[in-house]
Amino acid sequence: MVKYILQRLVLSLVIIYIVVTLSFFMVRLMPGNPMAALESQLRMQGGLTEIEIQNRINAIYGLQPNSPVGQQYLQYLGNVLRGDLGRPLTNPGTTVVAVIAEALPWTLMIVGVSLLLSFIIGCAVGQAMAAHQSSVGARIMTLTVSFLSAVPSYLVAILLLYVLTGIYRVFPTGGAYSVDVAPGPNLDYVLSVLHHAALPIVAYVVTSFGGWALGMKGSAVSVLGAEYVRAAESRGLSDRVITRSYIGRNSMLPMITQLALSIGFMFGGSVFIETYFQYPGVGYYMIQSVNQRDYSLMMGAFLLITVTVVVTNFLVDLLYPLIDPRIARPGARKRRDDTVDTDPSTDVIPAGGTIA
């Protein structure tokens, strides 16, 4: 158990380290990289001495552009460790961390609520489809669900915007809450937040619950035929007990694995959803910064999205042994790898294809 947690922890830290390194090399060392671009831009403006230029760059990126690359890299790592990601190019009065810290809770709320809703709805629908496999209703449901899981979320977002904010002005077009309510624990504020969050969440859930339903159906169907289910039936256990403790728990296992994988996909999707609904989350700022060539903010947003995904993944990994006790014991885990992983029919292709 301890070894398992340690393994996941080390992997998480390595990933964060790799992403930090990647962001350093992309911003500093690519040909025509943003830092060199800023330097030449400042030089073009004229009227600045060499030292002033260096100081400006240092203020934005937190680095001395003239020092050796290795030293810059160490300096960058040190800065990141201290939580200093520089300042946004377009708004040097604040820091990258401050901008993102304000945006992150909104993204976490939208992604978290959507993930939970679509997971619960999807699993319920999937289990129902598996239970009544041959009925007409289940067939229609399968078609509908496959259709929905194939539709890109950003198109649903545009459609919702077009109908519900363009033609019928039922929902607001942007922001996280109205300007006329005071932020705080009062009813108006909460209602306003819900009102603004409703459309993004709907856009997420509509497009992602289908994938869960299909995965759950496949998983439940493969469990239905298992020998231990037949054994439980022949022992005369009630349908309810079999469904809950034999089918439910076992068919949930692949779903939980999938949950971990889909967290990254959901955060990726937030880039589109937040931009179209103009919802002030991390994804929104990331696209804004890309379009304004604000690379320090862009890398900060990317770094933060990655760290969030890695941390939530780690949390799901911690959850996993609770659901599957075999994980905690390495010997049993090896057997599980041999039996489960080599079975292609239990592999679930994530909603939205292979770009997760």
Next chain:
Amino acid sequence: MSWFKDLWRILRHDIAALIGGVIVLIYVLVAIFGPTFVHLDQEQDPTKAYLPPSPQHWLGTDALGQGVFEQIIIGTRPIMIVGVLAAVVTVAIGVIVGLWSGYVGGITDQAIMRVTDVFLTIPGLPLIIVLSAVIRTTNPFVLACVLSITAWAGLARAIRSQALSLRSSDFVEAATLQGVSLNNMIGRQLLPNVGPYVAIHFLMAITGAIYAQVGLFMLGIAPISGTNWGIMINLAMAQGALYTTDSVFYLLSPMAAIVILQVAFVFFSRALDTVFNPRLRVQ
């Protein structure tokens, strides 16, 4: 080709999959031959902007008075080219890495799988966006490579577990006793046995790549030049299509083109799944 017969037998009984396959075929034909039959008027005439559908312009016109239908036909080719290229890159890397790692095993396998874990965990879309912000993606192949930067990892992991189970089979042992080279082992012995799996993943990779690339064009992150569906939506949105009702065909037609193609791919790949996975057929 026995699986081809299988495919036809399944398709005959699964209407949704048959329609999906036909639609995919039509899109491929449009991508290849469309631009030779349909021409986009270079002439821009603002007095003809936002016309409703007519025999001349089947889906009406855009803000510059150019036909929407013609743009969709012409926009099919770039989208399909990048989608297929990205899928080829994804599948090639995924299969080679997966087979190699699964067959060789040991330390190499462990090392490769840790790298795969890293790529599986890093959120793909943000990485793609960051990369295309720094790299010039005007070349379709470069764009395809950027799009497949994390997509190969899932396939590699799946192929590896297939290779692991193949490793202990008799024909691999026979080949080992004959002393075949590593290339022969991976290319001639193992590869044909994971073929079906690869075919399905190829289709899924195309849909994934189309999802991501249209998204990039829509957000204006990939360079805007020429005509494709993402750029059409981007321009429509930029011209305030959300808040006027006369540009409804301009905004919704490219969206419909994408949705129809994506749904068709999913239904068609489901049929492939049943062909290659006989256990699913029994259900």
